[in-house]
Amino acid sequence: MKVKQFFVVLLVLISILGFPSQALAHGVETNYHLKINSLEIQSVFSTGEAFKDAPVIVHPPEGLDYAPIAGRTNEQGMFVFEPDYSVSGEWEVEIGEDSHWDMLVIPVSDRGIDFEAISQIQEDHPHHHHYLASQVIVVVLAIGCGISSQFISHKFKN
Known part of the structure; x- marks a missing residue:
């Protein structure tokens, strides 16, 4: 019976440690609104918190000899x-x-910003893959622990 309790405790620990809650807060959502001669851009985390003081780089169209412009969000x-x-x-x-x-x-x-043609690109960073991979690992470990505990408990009963 102690072996089964060990696996239950192990399963609980893996479940708690395997799901990092802060990883969900890493998503960035960007909204934009057209003003008379400009585009107002606002970035927030998926939690709703403002992405304040974020670095911003504006790249002119390709093929032109203009330097990128650096700035920050407020x-x-x-x-x-x-x-x-x-x-x-x-x-x-x-x-x-x-x-x-x-x-x-x-x-x-020269007519302005084509608001309807603006596209948003969200780069798929390895961080997001690590979060999904950790979820898969936890599920596999949980299933493995469950099967192992059943196998071991049957072995000790016999």
Whole structure:
């Protein structure tokens, strides 16, 4: 009977340690609103907390000899994108870094920002894969412990 209790305790410990609750807070959500001559961008974590002071890099359209522009979000996770309308093409706005990252591709022409054609790219970082992998490992270990405890308890009964 003690072997079965050992496996139950082991299963509980693996379950508790195998599901890191903070990993869920790493997602970044970015919303944007068109203003008269700019695009107001706001990034928040999936928990709703503002992504304040996040690094922002604005990349001009490819093929042009313009340097990227660096900035930061404010306390509310806001950044205002005011493109040079004489530079037509797809501008890229990167918000965050590493596992906290999002990017908007913003088409701009001399007529303004094409709001309907804005696309959002969320890079699939290894961090997200590790979280899913840890869930799978916990499930496999839980099943393995359950099967092992049944096998061992039957062996000791005989």
